[in-house]
Amino acid sequence: MTDGEEERRRALFVELAETGSIEARNELVESYAPLAEFFANRYKNRVRDHDDLRQAAHMALVKAVDRFDPTLGFKFSTFAGRTIDGEIKRYFRDHSWAVRMPRGIKEDALTVRKAVDELTTSRGLSPTVADLVEYTGLDQDAVLLALNAPAAMTAESIHRTEENDTGMSIAAKLGEDDARFEQSDAKLTIDVLMERLSERERTIVQLRFEDDLTQQEIADHIGISQMHVSRLLRQALEKMRRQAEPGVGA
Numbered sequence: 001m002t003d004g005e006e007e008r009r010r011a012l013f014v015e016l017a018e019t020g021s022i023e024a025r026n027e028l029v030e031s032y033a034p035l036a037e038f039f040a041n042r043y044k045n046r047v048r049d050h051d052d053l054r055q056a057a058h059m060a061l062v063k064a065v066d067r068f069d070p071t072l073g074f075k076f077s078t079f080a081g082r083t084i085d086g087e088i089k090r091y092f093r094d095h096s097w098a099v100r101m102p103r104g105i106k107e108d109a110l111t112v113r114k115a116v117d118e119l120t121t122s123r124g125l126s127p128t129v130a131d132l133v134e135y136t137g138l139d140q141d142a143v144l145l146a147l148n149a150p151a152a153m154t155a156e157s158i159h160r161t162e163e164n165d166t167g168m169s170i171a172a173k174l175g176e177d178d179a180r181f182e183q184s185d186a187k188l189t190i191d192v193l194m195e196r197l198s199e200r201e202r203t204i205v206q207l208r209f210e211d212d213l214t215q216q217e218i219a220d221h222i223g224i225s226q227m228h229v230s231r232l233l234r235q236a237l238e239k240m241r242r243q244a245e246p247g248v249g250a
Contacts, residue, residue: 005031006214013070028065029058032080036061039084041241043092053091060087075212092148105145111136112146141192193240201236208233 009031016024040057044050064080115135119127127135132143194202200222207213207221215233219226 009076010070013068013076016065017070025062025065029062032061032065032076033058035077035080036084038237038241039081039088043088053088056087056091057084060084063087075209077209077212081209108138108142108146111138112143144192190240193243196243197236197239201232201239204229204232205236205240 009028012024012028012031015021016028036057037054040050040054043053060083061080064076064083067083068074068076068079070076112132115132116127119131119135129140129143129147132138132147133140136143138146194205197205203222204218207218208215213221215229216226219229222229
């Protein structure tokens, strides 16, 4: 992305915040559409209808554009990435998919789900992945797989009343969502994928998405051409996408 394109985006966010311009909003959504596609493609092998997943990702991008406050100093790509990933997880939670899961993952999923319930009840907050690793004795990768496994099971409405003496719905017994859990989950997943990149690929991804440098700024920083940066960035993101697919790199 050129400096001019980055400045254009900043100006559009300011215009949207000040005037609510539909034109600015639409241009921003279109500009960041590849980010929604990237997150949707991470999960494409887990769904029957990829278009539905893409729609969920793009709707989350629209929400992120609407909610972003450019005056706070945060990078939009980071804010939007968390919003999109969280929306995709909710999409899987609310839909059922007939996917065969290995018995070991199913057993781990039950263990982790029980741990989440027990820790949430005792602490009043959703546990982080680190909490679950310590509580269950499973390693980090196993916990992450287990957390994603329910997406392949038949979803059940949390508003169903349980057949017991309390007559309470499942929803009534759940604690409130803790945003830190979702953020920790996403960050740990990305950290694992980043470790599988080469040192140069990892540096370029960090400079682009953590330091928010343009491709030309990255090229100047590490002493290669902008075209080479673009190729390496595309290669790194594709590698992360493949590694994120179920059954890869386990």
